[in-house]
Structure formats: structure tokens, C-alpha cells
Amino acid sequence: MNSRVILFCALFVSLLFLFASQASATINTTLVSEDFSEGYIPPGDWSSYSVNNGYGYSYWSGNGAGGYNGSWVFDIWNCNYDYIYSPTLDLTAYNANTDKVTVEFDVYMEYNGNDLSNVSWNGEGGAQFQVYPDDGNSGDFGFFNNPTMLDLSYTSDYFTFDNTGSYEQLYDPDVSASSWRHYKLNVPSSYIGSTFRAVFFAQAYWNCSGGNVAIDNVVITAVQPQNIAYAPGNIDFGSVIIGQQSSQQCITITNPTIAPVPISSLSIGGLNPSDFVIVGETPTSIEPESSVNVCVEFVPTINGPRSAKLIVNNGSDNYPNISVNLTGIGLAPLITLIPVGPHNTTTKMFFQTRTTLGDTLEQSVLVENTGAGSLVVSPATQNIVGNNPGEYRVSHLPQPIPAGMIDTLRVQYIPTMEGFHDATLNIVSNAINGTQTLTLGAVGVIPKITVSPNPLRFDSTAVGDSVCAQLTITNPGSDTLIIKNQVITSTEGDFIFGLLTPELAIIPPDKTRIITVCFKPKQAGSREADLELITNIPKTFENVRRDTGRVSVTITGTGVPYGKLAISASGGSLLDSTIIGTQICQNDTIWNTGSADLTVKSLVFSGAQATEFAISGVTTPLIVKAKSYVAFKLCATPSARGLRLGTLTATAVTNEKIISAAIPVQVFGELVCASLSPNGTPLFDSVKVLKSTDSTLCVTVTNCGDVPAIYSAHISDVTYYSVTPASSPTVAPGQTTMFCIRFSPTASGELDSKLTVSSPNVSDMSLNLQGIGACANIQAPSVTVPTVNAGGHARFTVTINNTGNYTWNLGNPIIAQPDSAYWIVPPVAASIPPNGNIQLTIGYDPTKTSHTYSANLSFQGSGPCSETNPEITWTQTTGTQGVPMQTTESGFSLEQNYPNPTSGLTNFSFTMPKEAEVKVTLNSISGAMLKTLIEGRLSEGSHLVSFDASEFASGTYLYVLESEGVRLSRILVLSR
Numbered sequence: 001m002n003s004r005v006i007l008f009c010a011l012f013v014s015l016l017f018l019f020a021s022q023a024s025a026t027i028n029t030t031l032v033s034e035d036f037s038e039g040y041i042p043p044g045d046w047s048s049y050s051v052n053n054g055y056g057y058s059y060w061s062g063n064g065a066g067g068y069n070g071s072w073v074f075d076i077w078n079c080n081y082d083y084i085y086s087p088t089l090d091l092t093a094y095n096a097n098t099d100k101v102t103v104e105f106d107v108y109m110e111y112n113g114n115d116l117s118n119v120s121w122n123g124e125g126g127a128q129f130q131v132y133p134d135d136g137n138s139g140d141f142g143f144f145n146n147p148t149m150l151d152l153s154y155t156s157d158y159f160t161f162d163n164t165g166s167y168e169q170l171y172d173p174d175v176s177a178s179s180w181r182h183y184k185l186n187v188p189s190s191y192i193g194s195t196f197r198a199v200f201f202a203q204a205y206w207n208c209s210g211g212n213v214a215i216d217n218v219v220i221t222a223v224q225p226q227n228i229a230y231a232p233g234n235i236d237f238g239s240v241i242i243g244q245q246s247s248q249q250c251i252t253i254t255n256p257t258i259a260p261v262p263i264s265s266l267s268i269g270g271l272n273p274s275d276f277v278i279v280g281e282t283p284t285s286i287e288p289e290s291s292v293n294v295c296v297e298f299v300p301t302i303n304g305p306r307s308a309k310l311i312v313n314n315g316s317d318n319y320p321n322i323s324v325n326l327t328g329i330g331l332a333p334l335i336t337l338i339p340v341g342p343h344n345t346t347t348k349m350f351f352q353t354r355t356t357l358g359d360t361l362e363q364s365v366l367v368e369n370t371g372a373g374s375l376v377v378s379p380a381t382q383n384i385v386g387n388n389p390g391e392y393r394v395s396h397l398p399q400p401i402p403a404g405m406i407d408t409l410r411v412q413y414i415p416t417m418e419g420f421h422d423a424t425l426n427i428v429s430n431a432i433n434g435t436q437t438l439t440l441g442a443v444g445v446i447p448k449i450t451v452s453p454n455p456l457r458f459d460s461t462a463v464g465d466s467v468c469a470q471l472t473i474t475n476p477g478s479d480t481l482i483i484k485n486q487v488i489t490s491t492e493g494d495f496i497f498g499l500l501t502p503e504l505a506i507i508p509p510d511k512t513r514i515i516t517v518c519f520k521p522k523q524a525g526s527r528e529a530d531l532e533l534i535t536n537i538p539k540t541f542e543n544v545r546r547d548t549g550r551v552s553v554t555i556t557g558t559g560v561p562y563g564k565l566a567i568s569a570s571g572g573s574l575l576d577s578t579i580i581g582t583q584i585c586q587n588d589t590i591w592n593t594g595s596a597d598l599t600v601k602s603l604v605f606s607g608a609q610a611t612e613f614a615i616s617g618v619t620t621p622l623i624v625k626a627k628s629y630v631a632f633k634l635c636a637t638p639s640a641r642g643l644r645l646g647t648l649t650a651t652a653v654t655n656e657k658i659i660s661a662a663i664p665v666q667v668f669g670e671l672v673c674a675s676l677s678p679n680g681t682p683l684f685d686s687v688k689v690l691k692s693t694d695s696t697l698c699v700t701v702t703n704c705g706d707v708p709a710i711y712s713a714h715i716s717d718v719t720y721y722s723v724t725p726a727s728s729p730t731v732a733p734g735q736t737t738m739f740c741i742r743f744s745p746t747a748s749g750e751l752d753s754k755l756t757v758s759s760p761n762v763s764d765m766s767l768n769l770q771g772i773g774a775c776a777n778i779q780a781p782s783v784t785v786p787t788v789n790a791g792g793h794a795r796f797t798v799t800i801n802n803t804g805n806y807t808w809n810l811g812n813p814i815i816a817q818p819d820s821a822y823w824i825v826p827p828v829a830a831s832i833p834p835n836g837n838i839q840l841t842i843g844y845d846p847t848k849t850s851h852t853y854s855a856n857l858s859f860q861g862s863g864p865c866s867e868t869n870p871e872i873t874w875t876q877t878t879g880t881q882g883v884p885m886q887t888t889e890s891g892f893s894l895e896q897n898y899p900n901p902t903s904g905l906t907n908f909s910f911t912m913p914k915e916a917e918v919k920v921t922l923n924s925i926s927g928a929m930l931k932t933l934i935e936g937r938l939s940e941g942s943h944l945v946s947f948d949a950s951e952f953a954s955g956t957y958l959y960v961l962e963s964e965g966v967r968l969s970r971i972l973v974l975s976r
Contacts, residue, residue: 032198306330526558598652812861
């Protein structure tokens with residue numbers, strides 16, 4: 001057999017199986033089944049027109065389709081018609097979209113309208129047969145308004161006829177199989193979901209000779225597909241942590257039909273079938289009008305979106321292979337540890353930490369979920385393992401931590417043993433990165449105490465004396481020791497205990513503290529006391545815990561009678577201050593406050609300045625009776641400034657016991673000291689003071705010593721100098737006083753003297769005085785006046801020398817003269833410096849012939865000081881001839897006034913070669929200026945001057961022009 005045949009056979013078998021499965025899934029419900037096996041009237045709920053109305057004629061026949069079980073015959077050959085109704089059926093329970101109703105029956109016709117041999121040639125006509133649907137409410141003949149389900153009236157659908165041609169078949173149909181035809185008709189969908197009955201109608205056709213019609217084996221069947229419903233079509237499990245199970249979700253499959261639907265298989269397919277699990281009961285069928293659930297859980301194994309399909313193979317018509325989409329997201333929480341504290345890491349806790357036994361130390365680590373989903377820390381985390389798990393416990397376990405959030409895991413360390421304790425904390429969670437391990441390593445510490453010496457024994461001690469010893473408290477443990485309390489018991493109070501301050505009562509490991517215990521016996525004999533130290537050392541961890549934190553120390557001593565040596569300084573150990581090299585003494589005493597005599601063997605000074613101290617009034621050896629004293633003098637002679645120190649030690653013997661007493665001795669050496677400021681540079685050095693005036697400068701005396709002092713001042717030469725005050729008030733150490741020196745020169749030049757300041761015990765302090773008397777010395781020069789005829793003009797200079805040491809201010813130079821011929825030509829210097837000179841230019845303008853002109857030059861307001869008279873005089877006589885007055889020079893010209901003589905109003909003009917400063921004045925004939933007519937800066941060219949001279953007396957006057965060293969003049973005659 002070849003492969004094609006095999007393949008065809010396999011395909012054919014598969015198709016047969018498919019058709020068989022589909023057929024078996026359909027529900028067929030017989031609503032009407034009638035074979036007309038008996039009865040002469042319509043059976044059951046059937047009815048016929050002939051019976052109900054009497055018009056037609058139909059009846060029951062014993063012959064039926066293929067046998068003799070009966071049929072229903074329509075006798076219509078003689079132009080009759082008739083119809084019969086099936087029972088009215090309620091189809092409201094059926095769905096027109098999915099269900100169908102069929103009408104099956106067998107029909108017999110003697111001949112029909114297409115029997116051409118009878119119709120066309122013999123004229124016999126034929127029969128009509130029709131099947132109508134009806135809702136049972138249309139009444140007689142109402143069905144004709146409905147569409148036919150089958151019409152065999154004029155069609156060739158009916159091919160097989162009664163071939164016998166025998167009229168015997170009119171009443172009993174032929175039973176031959178070839179004479180019957182079988183029809184299966186579908187009821188229109190408009191009647192499904194409502195009411196329905198089938199109407200079988202027959203009537204004779206043409207010439208009323210159509211043969212009879214019979215029906216048999218009528219079956220009305222409701223055909224329902226076995227449809228199911230399911231929901232939902234998709235299941236989304238959302239986000240689920242990897243390794244955990246989601247809550248189960250189910251699909252519900254409903255069978256609304258009346259027959260069970262088998263479920264052949266349930267499975268998970270698709271992309272990620274291993275992440276989804278079918279749970280619960282597995283149904284094998286769906287019972288009629290009931291439902292089943294198929295449930296699935298999501299158990300993600302990988303982070304991210306996951307998908308699969310739930311496949312349900314079943315025997316339904318509409319969903320034989322249900323496929324439901326399954327989706328979910330696998331969440332992978334990721335655990336991250338964040339250390340807390342400076343020494344912890346992501347793998348270590350409690351390192352570099354110490355805790356006292358019995359105390360509790362808690363540390364934390366932050367647990368962060370840096371992945372997706374909820375991070376769950378397992379209670380198994382509380383199981384600490386390793387070498388010392390019992391020393392640790394988890395005090396707080398994080399609650400489920402959402403993604404991106406943080407919680408705290410806290411661990412407590414409660415040591416019960418001293419030393420290093422290591423353990424391991426495994427943080428178990430559902431994190432994808434697994435278990436996190438933390439190494440725990442803390443140190444249990446405990447304080448300890450040793451006291452040495454214990455017991456503490458004092459040697460024999462004189463009654464009333466006090467001797468001290470030290471108890472050394474050491475902490476050899478690993479934690480800080482705290483002395484909480486000191487309890488002292490003593491019957492007589494012969495012992496004095498030093499108490500530790502709160503700070504010193506805290507003793508770190510390997511450190512010590514000292515408690516001073518003093519024994520001062522109040523009476524002779526053995527004395528005893530106990531010191532109990534209560535500490536922070538915890539009780540032992542034995543079943544019966546012992547208190548090892550209390551330590552007792554026994555202290556004993558013996559009191560014996562002895563003399564007791566003491567030195568008492570009446571003024572204290574510090575003697576009064578004294579000046580260096582001066583001795584000072586005070587009265588002191590040596591005491592024996594004991595109960596036995598003592599002999600002082602020596603009194604010795606020691607220390608760096610021991611030689612500066614001495615004792616007088618006693619010599620050694622010296623017996624001092626019990627409860628008595630001996631007086632002596634303590635003296636000191638300081639050799640230097642400041643505190644001088646020593647120690648006086650007395651050594652004595654009492655009852656064969658050597659004892660000593662010492663006191664510090666001190667004296668302050670006082671320094672006597674003074675300083676003068678300024679010092680070195682002479683006072684008034686290079687300072688010029690005008691003769692007949694004065695200047696005062698002061699010096700400061702500072703008491704740089706330790707003793708108050710009074711200072712006096714003296715000047716060697718008082719011709720030019722004086723000092724105040726002559727004596728100072730008392731000046732305290734570190735304070736100052738002041739002496740002021742007045743310099744009053746009556747001569748010029750350097751004038752010297754000396755200041756001396758004195759005080760007891762201080763070397764004299766001297767300062768030179770070198771002031772300078774200042775004054776000008778103006779030397780009157782010889783003056784040579786040029787010879788000029790009347791009306792002429794000349795100039796000459798006068799040189800004035802200052803041979804003094806001070807600048808001389810000229811003030812206002814004035815020429816005093818009986819006639820006006822001389823005048824001072826500007827400019828004039830303001831002053832003459834020391835050893836300097838100036839030159840004055842004098843203008844000479846005589847107006848008379850053979851006349852002697854005299855002059856005296858003086859300086860009003862000059863000074864401020866001059867050694868000599870600064871007045872200067874000269875004379876000059878003019879010739880016998882006159883010269884015209886100068887009216888032009890260097891381009892300047894001065895014109896004659898008009899009118900001249902004038903009684904008052906007059907005018908004149910002058911010309912300037914360039915713009916310049918100019919001054920025009922009216923002067924007396926002797927040269928004295930009477931009135932300024934023009935003064936200021938004028939432009940180049942001719943200028944007119946008009947003025948009224950009537951205010952002056954009749955006589956001869958000069959009007960003068962002066963500009964840039966040019967002097968022009970003309971005579972004006974006033975006649976009134």
C-alpha cells in the first residue's frame with residue numbers, strides 16, 4: 001500500500017471521527033412523533049379541517065409507508081381539499097440563532113400536477129400538496145398567508161408515482177417503497193422562540209380528478225447544538241514574587257444545555273507553561289444546566305512578564321478547544337544591606353564594640369528592597385549560629401518591605417562571658433540574591449578590682465600626729481570600673497580617708513586610682529578600721545550568683561606618746577618687704593604640741609637663697625617641753641629684687657624618734673629705680689625761640705622701682721631757663737611725675753644749661769638744655785642816589801642784609817621825605833631769610849633845580865624781631881638845569897590834559913602798545929598819591945580819561961601812568 005493511500009485513509013478516518021464527535025455533541029429532542037398506526041380520527045392533539053369543519057374529507061388508512069401500520073389520507077380526487085394540523089408546540093425555550101426545529105414525514109401521491117400523461121392527454125388533472133408553518137393562532141385558512149415549507153403542486157420534486165394506475169389506491173395508499181417519498185423540512189427561524197404547528201394541506205388539481213394524498217411517520221424534532229460558555233477569556237495574575245504562589249484564579253465553564261459535555265483534557269501551554277499550575281479538582285465533564293471551575297495559580301520562576309494558555313478540550317459544539325490567556329509578572333525582590341555606625345559594614349556588625357557583662361548593646365542594619373515586589377525576611381533569620389550564638393538575639397525583624405523601601409533589623413548583644421564573641425547571622429528572605437550573611441563580633445567586658453596593700457598597716461605613730469599612706473586601686477579588667485560608694489567603719493575615728501571625686505571614681509582598664517588614708521591616733525594603743533568599696537562589677541553568672549563587686553580593706557595602726565614639733569611664723573612665712581641689702585626680722589616660735597619632751601638638734605635654712613636668711617635669739621641643741629614653745633627671731637637680707645625663697649627645717653629627737661618640721665620662708669627685695677624721658681638728646685635741641693619770648697618743654701620721671709619716691713629738679717644756669725615744680729609729690733611704683741622747663745632767651749644764638757633730677761637711693765639723672773635765641777639783624781646799607789636834573793627820571797637799588805638767625809618780615813616800606821621825589825618801584829619782597837638779603841628799587845623824579853631831596857626809608861609793621869634799627873636815609877641835590885618830563889617810553893605815551901590849567905573838569909588820553917596791566921594816578925607835586933584814576937588790564941590802543949579835580953585845592957599836581965616798569969608823568973595845574 002503506498003503512502004498516498006495511507007494518508008488518504010488516515011484523513012478519512014479523522015474526518016469520520018470529527019463528524020462523529022460533532023454529531024454526538026448535538027441534542028435532538030423529539031417534540032412530535034406520529035406514525036398513524038391506529039385510529040380513525042386525528043390522534044392526540046392533531047386536528048383536521050374535515051373533522052372541524054366538515055368540508056373536506058380525510059381519514060385514517062391501515063396502509064402506510066412501506067407497511068401496514070397506517071397513514072392519514074386526504075380524499076381529494078373529487079375536487080375536495082383538506083388539511084391537518086400537528087399539535088401546537090411551545091418553542092420559546094429555543095434560540096432562533098443557534099437552535100433549529102425540523103419536520104420529517106413520508107408522503108404518498110397518486111399523481112400530481114406534473115403527471116403529464118394524465119394532465120395533458122387524458123385531462124385527468126393532478127394533486128396539490130403543501131406544508132405550511134403556523135403559530136396556532138391564525139385560525140382556519142390563515143396559514144395561507146404564511147410562506148410554504150414545501151409545495152409539491154406544480155413542481156417536479158415528486159418523481160415517483162403510483163405506477164399501477166389502479167383506482168384501488170384511492171382509499172389505501174400503495175405500500176410500495178417506491179411510491180413514498182421522505183422529506184425533512186426546517187421550521188422558519190421566526191417560529192423558534194415562539195409557538196408552532198405544522199399544517200399539511202392537499203387539494204385536487206384541474207378537472208377535480210387529482211388522486212389522493214397520504215402522509216405517514218411525521219416527526220417534529222428540536223435540534224440544539226451543545227454550546228457552552230466560559231469566562232473570563234483572560235486571567236491576569238498581576239505581580240507575584242518569584243517562588244511564591246499567587247492566589248488561585250478560575251475560569252467558569254457553563255453548560256446551559258440538557259446533556260453533559262465531556263472534558264477530555266486540561267493542560268497549560270503557551271510560552272511559559274512551567275510558571276502556571278492547574279490546582280484543585282479536575283472536572284471530567286460539565287453536567288447539564290450547571291457549571292464547573294478550572295483554577296490556576298501563578299508561580300513565577302523568572303523575573304519579568306510571563307504568559308501561557310489554559311487549554312480545555314471538551315465535547316461542545318462552539319468551544320471544543322477553550323484557550324484562556326494567562327499572564328503575570330514575576331517580581332524578584334533584591335536585598336541590600338546598609339550598615340549603620342562608623343565601624344559596621346555590609347558583612348560585619350558589632351566590631352570594635354565592647355559591652356559590660358549583663359548589659360545589652362543593640363545595633364541595627366538597614367534592609368533595603370532594591371528589587372521588585374515585596375521583600376519578606378524569614379523568621380528563620382532569628383536563628384543565629386556560629387561559636388557564640390547565645391550571646392546575640394534578633395530584637396526586631398523587618399516587616400515585608402515594598403520595593404524601594406527600607407526597614408530595620410536590630411540585633412542585641414548580651415554578653416555572659418568576658419572576651420571576643422563571634423557568631424553568624426544569616427538573613428534569610430525571598431530575595432533573588434539569596435541569604436545575606438553578617439558576621440557578629442563584639443567583646444564582652446567586665447571591670448575588676450585589686451586593692452594594694454590589703455591590709456594596710458601603719459607604723460607606731462605619736463598620739464596626735466598624723467601619718468598618711470596610699471591605697472592603690474587597680475582595674476585589671478576589660479571594662480571601666482566605677483567606685484559607686486566608699487563605706488568606712490571605725491570605732492574611734494583615728495583614721496581619715498580621702499574620697500575619690502566622681503571623676504576619679506571612674507577607672508578605665510589597666511588604670512589605677514589612689515585613696516589617701518591618714519592615721520592620727522587619739523590615744524595610745526592599737527587602732528583599727530575597715531574601708532569597703534562598692535563597685536559596678538556585676539554578680540557572677542553561676543546558678544547561685546555571687547557578689548564580687550564589694551572589696552573590704554582592713555587598716556590598723558598603733559598610737560604611742562611622742563613630742564610633736566612645729567614651727568610657727570607669727571607674721572606668716574613671708575617677711576615684710578625691704579630694700580635690697582637691708583635686713584628685716586620678725587618674731588617666730590618653735591612649738592612642741594606633743595605629749596613628750598623633744599630636743600631640737602638643728603635649725604637649718606635650705607634653698608637657692610638660703611644664705612639670705614638667718615636666726616637669732618636661740619642656739620641648738622634646744623629642749624622644748626611638752627605642750628610649750630620657744631621664741632626666736634627670723635631675719636632676711638635680700639640681695640636682689642623680687643621674691644627670695646628658702647626653707648627653715650627643724651630637726652628634733654623625741655623618745656628616740658627623729659622628727660622634723662619645716663616652714664617656707666620668704667622675703668621680697670625691693671628695688672629703688674627711676675628713669676627720665678626724654679633721655680640723651682638735649683632738650684630744646686635745634687629749637688629756635690624768639691628773643692624776649694619763651695617756650696616750655698616737659699620731661700617725665702618714671703618710678704620704675706618698688707618703693708614710692710619724691711623727686712627734685714635743679715637747673716645749673718638759670719639765666720635763660722627755669723623749672724617747675726622744684727619737687728614732685730610722692731610717686732608710686734610704676735607711676736610718673738613731670739617737670740616743665742621754660743626757655744626765655746634774651747639774646748640770640750645757642751644758650752646752654754643742664755637739668756638734674758634727684759631722689760634718695762637713686763643716681764642723679766641729667767639732661768642738657770640747648771635752646772637757641774632767635775632774632776633778625778638788619779644792616780642799614782650805604783645808598784647812592786644818581787644825579788638827575790629837575791624834570792629827570794632815575795632809579796637806584798637799596799640792598800638790605802639780614803645777618804640774624806630768624807626771618808625778618810618787611811611789613812609796609814614807607815619813604816618819608818619833605819619833597820615828593822622818591823618812590824618805591826614794585827615788586828617788594830615780603831621777608832628776608834636768616835643770612836639773606838633783598839633789593840628795593842627806588843624811583844627818583846625831582847622837579848626842582850638846585851634842590852636837595854632827602855628821604856628816610858622805614859618799615860611799618862616789620863619784625864617780629866630785629867637786633868638793629870632798620871631805618872635808611874639818603875639825600876641828593878639836583879642840577880641847575882631842568883629836563884622835560886618823560887611822556888613816552890617803549891610804545892607807551894601820555895598826552896597833556898585839556899584844559900590845563902583847569903578849574904575842575906578835565907581830560908587826557910594815553911596810548912598802549914599792547915594789552916597790559918596799567919595804573920593811572922593823581923599825585924601831589926611831592927609824589928604822594930592822591931587818587932587812582934585807572935587801574936586794571938586794558939587793551940592795545942588809545943584810551944581817554946576824564947575826571948573832576950575840583951575836590952582838590954588850587955596848585956600844581958602830577959598825573960602818572962605806570963605799566964610793566966614804564967613810568968610816564970605830566971603836570972596838571974588846578975586854578976579855582
